[in-house]
Amino acid sequence: MTDQDLSEFSQPVHFKAETQQLLNILIHSLYTEREVFLRELISNASDALTRMNFEMLTNRDVLDPQAELAIWITADAQNHNLTIRDTGIGMTAEELAENLGTIAHSGARAFLEASQKDAANGKLSEIIGQFGVGFYSAFMVAEKITVNSRSARPGAQASSWVSTGSDTFTIGPSTKTERGTEVLIQLKGDAYEFASDARLREIVKKHSDFIPYPIYVGEKNEQANQQTALWRKIPRQVAEKEYDEFYKQFTLDVDKPVAYAHMAVDAPVQMYAILFIPASPERGILSIRRQDGLKLYARKVLIQEYCLDLLPESLRFVQGVVDSEDLPLNVSRESVQSTRIMAQLKKLIVAKIFETLTNLARTKPEEYSKFWKNYTRVIKEGAATDAENQDSFLPLLRYPTLSDPQKLASLDDYVIAMKPDQKKIYYIVGDDNRSVIKSPHLEIFRKSG
Numbered sequence: 329m330t331d332q333d334l335s336e337f338s339q340p341v342h343f344k345a346e347t348q349q350l351l352n353i354l355i356h357s358l359y360t361e362r363e364v365f366l367r368e369l370i371s372n373a374s375d376a377l378t379r380m381n382f383e384m385l386t387n388r389d390v391l392d393p394q395a396e397l398a399i400w401i402t403a404d405a406q407n408h409n410l411t412i413r414d415t416g417i418g419m420t421a422e423e424l425a426e427n428l429g430t431i432a433h434s435g436a437r438a439f440l441e442a443s444q445k446d447a448a449n450g451k452l453s454e455i456i457g458q459f460g461v462g463f464y465s466a467f468m469v470a471e472k473i474t475v476n477s478r479s480a481r482p483g484a485q486a487s488s489w490v491s492t493g494s495d496t497f498t499i500g501p502s503t504k505t506e507r508g509t510e511v512l513i514q515l516k517g518d519a520y521e522f523a524s525d526a527r528l529r530e531i532v533k534k535h536s537d538f539i540p541y542p543i544y545v546g547e548k549n550e551q552a553n554q555q556t557a558l559w560r561k562i563p564r565q566v567a568e569k570e571y572d573e574f575y576k577q578f579t580l581d582v583d584k585p586v587a588y589a590h591m592a593v594d595a596p597v598q599m600y601a602i603l604f605i606p607a608s609p610e611r612g613i614l615s616i617r618r619q620d621g622l623k624l625y626a627r628k629v630l631i632q633e634y635c636l637d638l639l640p641e642s643l644r645f646v647q648g649v650v651d652s653e654d655l656p657l658n659v660s661r662e663s664v665q666s667t668r669i670m671a672q673l674k675k676l677i678v679a680k681i682f683e684t685l686t687n688l689a690r691t692k693p694e695e696y697s698k699f700w701k702n703y704t705r706v707i708k709e710g711a712a713t714d715a716e717n718q719d720s721f722l723p724l725l726r727y728p729t730l731s732d733p734q735k736l737a738s739l740d741d742y743v744i745a746m747k748p749d750q751k752k753i754y755y756i757v758g759d760d761n762r763s764v765i766k767s768p769h770l771e772i773f774r775k776s777g
Contacts (some may be wrong), residue, residue, distance in 0.1 A: 370543065474514075597653075725738075
């Protein structure tokens with residue numbers, strides 16, 4: 329595009345078919361935490377890098393083919409500004425106008441739709457973007473945003489997009505020489521905290537730790553994310569030590585989990601998960617998991633720190649992470665819609681938890697005895713109150729028996745030991761084993777053998 333071509337953008341341009349009222353809703357009412365603006369911009373940058381990677385696999389004629397695929401975040405505390413830069417696919421002036429000038433337009437989503445039939449589209453699984461409103465979350469903290477971008481297409485002219493969050497934007501030429509996009513945010517007076525490297529690293533660690541590209545923070549270019557999500561690995565390639573270390577990092581629990589389950593499911597929904605059964609149903613004093621619920625990701629981006637929709641109340645003690653490719657997110661990407669997919673995820677997770685506990689009881693009875701000692705009240709509560717999962721709770725129950733009061737038996741064990749003509753399960757309750765064993769009500773049973 330030539331300078332003459334850019335002349336049509338020299339005057340402020342109104343956002344297409346949108347109003348100042350809608351912008352105000354997006355900026356002031358859509359998100360509950362202002363820090364998520366950085367997550368949204370990082371997700372956009374990650375999508376641009378994935379598209380660049382795809383372009384390099386299918387088209388060798390690109391600008392800066394040797395440039396590292398990465399994201400750089402730098403802050404200027406003195407001037408109160410913040411820059412997020414990537415070496416992704418970049419944008420032309422027209423693409424800036426289309427992608428940033430139309431609210432709720434997603435360039436990543438349009439690219440996916442156009443690439444669905446391509447033989448190489450398996451490389452696109454890292455695309456995060458589903459909605460185009462994430463970029464505008466930056467206006468929660470920005471007085472002004474300047475976007476400088478240069479397309480990966482050789483010969484494309486660099487362009488800039490500038491807006492203060494009003495109902496207009498301006499596009500013009502840019503001096504940017506490298507491929508990719510740079511977002512410069514001039515921070516509002518009450519948002520200066522985001523010009524701190526320590527604060528930025530904290531946000532990256534919380535929301536974008538598993539983005540598949542390096543995220544460098546600060547002038548020293550220190551990588552802030554670890555990239556690899558353990559739950560996305562093939563289970564047979566993960567050592568038990570790695571699960572234990574992940575659990576300790578995840579909860580700060582000093583005790584090892586009683587059991588864990590690693591899930592990688594393709595159907596009926598695509599999901600990955602690692603679930604842990606803690607040594608105790610009560611959280612320790614040092615635990616960083618302060619509430620019930622699983623940590624929920626969508627394409628490795630944190631959506632909910634404590635998701636209560638994937639576990640019944642009876643299994644609230646389970647800790648872990650769940651990540652799905654198929655989650656239908658709401659427009660702010662802060663929560664998920666209640667849909668059939670969520671119900672399917674919950675069904676898979678609950679079934680896996682009961683399978684894990686049943687296997688523990690069968691293969692490691694001593695370990696299960698320790699589990700039962702700590703979880704007796706929880707499991708009995710589940711069997712009594714969770715009608716939907718009662719049949720799954722019943723095999724987990726354990727009781728002392730008259731034949732061997734020191735050994736705990738399941739209901740199945742009791743049935744196997746029943747006399748051929750016995751049709752009922754007999755039980756007696758009391759404050760402790762000693763008082764029950766000496767109960768005169770047992771005399772008739774002893775006489776019957």
